[in-house]
Amino acid sequence: MRKGTPSRLRPSASGAGAPGKHGDRAGGSSTMGEFELIRRFFDRGPARHAELGLGDDCALLSRRGPDTTLAITTDMLVGGRHFLEGTDPEALGHKALAVNLSDLASMGASPLAFTLALALPGADEAWLGAFSRGMFALADRFDCELIGGDTTRGPLNLCITAIGELPAGSALRRDRAEPGDDLWVSGELGGAALALASLREPHPPATGSPALGRLERPEPRVALGVALRHLARAAIDVSDGLIGDLGHICDRSRVGAEVDWPAVPLAAGLASVAAARRPALALAGGDDYELLFTAAPENRGSIEALGRAPAAPLRLTRIGRIVASSGVRILDARGVAMPIDASGYDHFG
Ligand code: ADP
Ligand code: MG
Numbered sequence: 305m306r307k308g309t310p311s312r313l314r315p316s317a318s319g320a321g322a323p324g325k326h327g328d329r330a331g332g333s334s335t336m337g338e339f340e341l342i343r344r345f346f347d348r349g350p351a352r353h354a355e356l357g358l359g360d361d362c363a364l365l366s367r368r369g370p371d372t373t374l375a376i377t378t379d380m381l382v383g384g385r386h387f388l389e390g391t392d393p394e395a396l397g398h399k400a401l402a403v404n405l406s407d408l409a410s411m412g413a414s415p416l417a418f419t420l421a422l423a424l425p426g427a428d429e430a431w432l433g434a435f436s437r438g439m440f441a442l443a444d445r446f447d448c449e450l451i452g453g454d455t456t457r458g459p460l461n462l463c464i465t466a467i468g469e470l471p472a473g474s475a476l477r478r479d480r481a482e483p484g485d486d487l488w489v490s491g492e493l494g495g496a497a498l499a500l501a502s503l504r505e506p507h508p509p510a511t512g513s514p515a516l517g518r519l520e521r522p523e524p525r526v527a528l529g530v531a532l533r534h535l536a537r538a539a540i541d542v543s544d545g546l547i548g549d550l551g552h553i554c555d556r557s558r559v560g561a562e563v564d565w566p567a568v569p570l571a572a573g574l575a576s577v578a579a580a581r582r583p584a585l586a587l588a589g590g591d592d593y594e595l596l597f598t599a600a601p602e603n604r605g606s607i608e609a610l611g612r613a614p615a616a617p618l619r620l621t622r623i624g625r626i627v628a629s630s631g632v633r634i635l636d637a638r639g640v641a642m643p644i645d646a647s648g649y650d651h652f653g
Contacts, residue, residue, distance in 0.1 A: 336427050338455050345436040346420065346450060354417055354451045363451035365417060368469060375413035375468040375475065379403045383460035388503070392512030393431045395520035396462065397438030402522045403543065404466035405446060406593040409529030410541035412476040413468030415448035421465075423458035446526055476532060476539035476597065481557035485537055485598035485626040488607060490525050490618055493546060494582065495571030497589020518571065522593035528618060531610050532597060539597035545588040547644065549596055550632050560631045563587070563624040565642060583642065587634065598626050 336344075342358070351357030355364035367374075381400050383389055401418065408415050420439075424432075443450065448466070495518035502509055502516075509515035525541070532539060538557055540549045546568075550561050565583065571592075574582050599607060604622070611620035624635075634642045 336429075341427055341432065342453075342455055345432045346453065348440070348450070351451060352449055353447075354449065356451075357449065358452045363417070363419070365451065365467065371472045372469045373472045373475065374416075375408055375411045375470060376465065377404055377407035377411075377468075378463065378465040379407065380461065380463040388511070389460070390511065392520065393434040394438035395512055395516075397435040397440075398442050398521050400462040400464050401439050401442050401448075401466070402524050403593065404464045405442070405448070405524035405526055406522065406541040406543070408466055408468035409524050409526045410476065410539050410595055411468070411470070412474060412529045412533040412536075412539070413470045414530050415446045415466060415468045415526060417449050417451045418443070418464050418466040420450060420453035421461075421463040422453065422455050423461040424455070425457070425460060442524075446524075470530075470533065474533040476529065476536050477556075478538055478540055478553050479556035481538035481553050481559050481561075481598040481626045482600075483559055483626050483628040484601070486601055486604065486622050487550075487561055487563065487596070487598055487624040487626060488536075488620055489542070489546070489569065489594055489596050489623050490528055490620055491592070491594040492569045492571040492619065493542065493592050493594060494574045494586035494589050495519075496522065496591035496593075497545075497585045498571060498573045498577065500589070500591065501585070519591055522591065524593060525595045525618070528595055528610070528620075531613075532595070532599075532607075535603045535606055535610070536597040536599045539595055542590075542592045542594045542596050544590045546596060547587050547632055547634070553596070553598065554626075554630065554632060557626075558630070560627045560629045560633070561624060562627055563632065563634050565634050566637045567621060567623045569619055569621045569623075583634070583644070587644070 347358055351363070353365075355366050357363055379400075381387060381396070381403070387396060387399070400420075404418060405415055440450075499509075499516045499519035511520065529539070538553050540553055542549050546563070550563070554561050568586055570582060570586050574585060577585070607620055611618055634644050636642050
């Protein structure tokens with residue numbers, strides 16, 4: 305905590321974006337200070353992997369070996385921008401960590417640890433309990449431990465920094481795609497964008513309901529990222545929409561790409577929307593957190609085998625290719641470029 309930061313978080317009527325009723329129920333929590341809050345909701349005792357976890361000025365993390373590289377990533381979720389106030393806190397805990405683990409996955413790193421910087425409008429115990437439950441449930445699945453953070457009062461803001469590791473030289477970087485590479489994507493696209501669109505309808509699904517699962521509970525493709533270390537060349541996770549994210553690979557690798565629209569795997573829900581709406585949902589909708597990667601054609605068989613792994617079957621689809629000329633082109637069934645209004649997909653447009 306910085307000097308001058310109020311060290312007490314009062315329970316606010318609106319809670320941390322949760323329905324207000326829980327704030328008052330906290331009762332004694334009007335005296336719950338920052339340190340008690342950390343102890344109750346985030347401190348799970350001695351670190352398992354880190355030399356030193358939370359409780360000191362820094363966490364201490366030993367290097368696992370001389371030939372490993374650390375991968376470090378930060379993603380912030382801001383209330384009102386990345387999620388609606390009132391979003392199920394358990395889902396938020398999941399997503400705040402999931403988007404970071406997805407970044408680790410897209411580099412081929414396996415998760416080690418993370419820190420959590422939290423700004424909260426108040427100390428709402430029910431909200432904090434659900435948030436930490438959602439976050440730790442995901443963390444435990446990947447044996448990734450919380451080693452520190454910061455807690456302050458302010459508009460709801462969740463910022464996680466995740467640390468992963470991988471063998472030196474094996475990272476799946478955006479700048480490694482080569483002309484002639486196949487272009488692959490995991491899972492299905494458009495499901496999160498469809499869920500987001502449903503929130504604007506007259507009778508939106510309730511937060512936390514399965515209908516919003518693809519939006520609220522993305523699954524980081526950690527095992528796939530690790531398995532791709534020696535099979536893929538470049539990779540990125542699809543957080544801002546396929547066209548935009550593929551554009552990042554192309555820019556960094558100084559190449560272009562062609563996507564065969566009929567080959568793009570669509571989320572099941574897209575079957576029930578007008579065909580004309582599907583490209584925007586699947587190609588420009590964000591938040592799917594699937595992995596988009598390029599690989600040499602000689603690795604096709606190995607990559608197809610990966611997708612059939614009995615432990616965790618995951619659809620892997622070849623959707624196009626990397627080309628020498630710059631730009632991303634979407635081709636229809638006849639191989640003709642489809643008019644895609646790129647400006648329509650700019651978050652700042
Ligand atoms: P400092 O004053 O050194 O910044 P703080 O008083 O902010 O330390 O935090 C005390 C300890 O609690 C530190 O080890 C910090 O990493 C940890 N911590 C604070 N907030 C969180 C949080 N939201 N999640 C996990 N650990 C936290
Ligand atoms: Mg601090």
